[in-house]
Amino acid sequence: MSEWAIRTDGLTKHYGRVRALEEIHLRVPAGRIYGFVGPNGSGKTTAIASVLGLIRPTRGSIEVLGVCQGSRDFPAALAQVGALVQAPAFYPYLSGRDNLRVLGSTRSMVSDRDIDEALSMVGLTERANDRYQFYSLGMRQRLAIALALIGHPRLVILDEPTNGLDPFGIQEVRQLIRGLGAQGLTVFLSSHLLYEVEQVCDEVGVIVQGRLVAQGPVEELLRTRGIRIRVSPGERHNGHPEGVDGHNGALARAAARLIEQLPWRPRVQVQGESVWVDAPPDKGAELTRVLASQGLWISELVPVRSTLEQYFMELATGRQAEGGVRS
Numbered sequence: 504m505s506e507w508a509i510r511t512d513g514l515t516k517h518y519g520r521v522r523a524l525e526e527i528h529l530r531v532p533a534g535r536i537y538g539f540v541g542p543n544g545s546g547k548t549t550a551i552a553s554v555l556g557l558i559r560p561t562r563g564s565i566e567v568l569g570v571c572q573g574s575r576d577f578p579a580a581l582a583q584v585g586a587l588v589q590a591p592a593f594y595p596y597l598s599g600r601d602n603l604r605v606l607g608s609t610r611s612m613v614s615d616r617d618i619d620e621a622l623s624m625v626g627l628t629e630r631a632n633d634r635y636q637f638y639s640l641g642m643r644q645r646l647a648i649a650l651a652l653i654g655h656p657r658l659v660i661l662d663e664p665t666n667g668l669d670p671f672g673i674q675e676v677r678q679l680i681r682g683l684g685a686q687g688l689t690v691f692l693s694s695h696l697l698y699e700v701e702q703v704c705d706e707v708g709v710i711v712q713g714r715l716v717a718q719g720p721v722e723e724l725l726r727t728r729g730i731r732i733r734v735s736p737g738e739r740h741n742g743h744p745e746g747v748d749g750h751n752g753a754l755a756r757a758a759a760r761l762i763e764q765l766p767w768r769p770r771v772q773v774q775g776e777s778v779w780v781d782a783p784p785d786k787g788a789e790l791t792r793v794l795a796s797q798g799l800w801i802s803e804l805v806p807v808r809s810t811l812e813q814y815f816m817e818l819a820t821g822r823q824a825e826g827g828v829r830s
């Protein structure tokens with residue numbers, strides 16, 4: 504079995520003068536949940552359509568489940584891919600099960616067992632005989648995902664699966680996707696919601712204006728991003744004028760001035776009563792020593808990480824997003 508469920512090299516798609524995709528090297532590891540994230544119009548749907556063979560790329564190569572697009576075996580590989588790219592046109596008066604029978608059969612030979620298994624995977628077994636029109640938004644979307652799951656695909660591609668759902672529906676669908684990942688399926692999920700990708704996915708690819716600007720395990724991209732410290736007055740600072748008014752804010756500013764002057768010139772920011780320092784966690788001991796030598800005691804020292812949103816903004820704007828780090 505191939506290491507990559509999807510692999511593209513130099514995937515490029517131009518629509519006339521519109522450069523929808525530019526030299527995309529996707530690496531979607533088998534058995535992982537991969538979030539493909541980018542703003543509207545960044546090229547996500549074009550990339551998905553290219554992978555599924557729905558549009559012809561300008562250049563570049565595509566491999567799905569280890570098989571090259573264009574090779575004789577590619578249709579067989581695609582048969583092991585379930586996709587939800589557009590909302591299926593379900594019939595309101597039919598039950599969920601009958602809808603799967605009707606719409607599923609347009610793609611392949613579908614047995615009742617396949618349908619029951621797909622319904623069970625999305626948690627709709629109990630409601631399978633109810634009419635579609637009585638389903639909640641979340642149930643409707645789960646049924647759409649069930650359609651993509653018929654026949655046990657090895658790879659499931661979902662284009663913006665939580666779009667248009669209310670918060671309950673969003674939760675249902677996110678849980679479902681995590682459950683699919685836990686069963687060992689590869690899920691490729693596109694989203695413009697960074698928070699969603701951070702919550703649901705193991706891997707992420709960030710696309711901005713047709714270019715893949717970052718790719719890798721979510722945990723690696725969200726590695727620790729600095730240290731946040733709080734200081735309290737040491738003995739020498741007790742009774743200091745700064746210790747009366749605006750107490751901790753003033754101490755934080757004093758600490759920031761000291762840290763800024765360290766030989767490695769770290770970036771420092773005062774955030775209320777805390778100081779954020781752009782430094783790896785192993786600098787904690789040095790910071791403690793320097794501040795203590797000047798009568799400032801560290802009362803709290805926490806490594807902080809950025810959210811995917813901050814990371815994305817840094818990439819998108821080409822500069823460090825100042826502040827707003829969270830623990």
Ligand SMILES: Nc1ncnc2c1ncn2[C@@H]1O[C@H](COP(=O)(O)OP(=O)(O)OP(=O)(O)O)[C@@H](O)[C@H]1O
Pocket residue numbers: 518521522523541542543544545546547548549550695
């Ligand atoms: N058939 C087409 N003809 C011309 N331009 C197109 C066509 N399809 C897409 N585009 C353009 O290609 C770029 C990428 O579009 P695409 O739909 O792939 O982005 P997306 O990230 O999926 O956006 P969204 O989240 O809004 O669907 C956009 O500038 C879009 O206008």
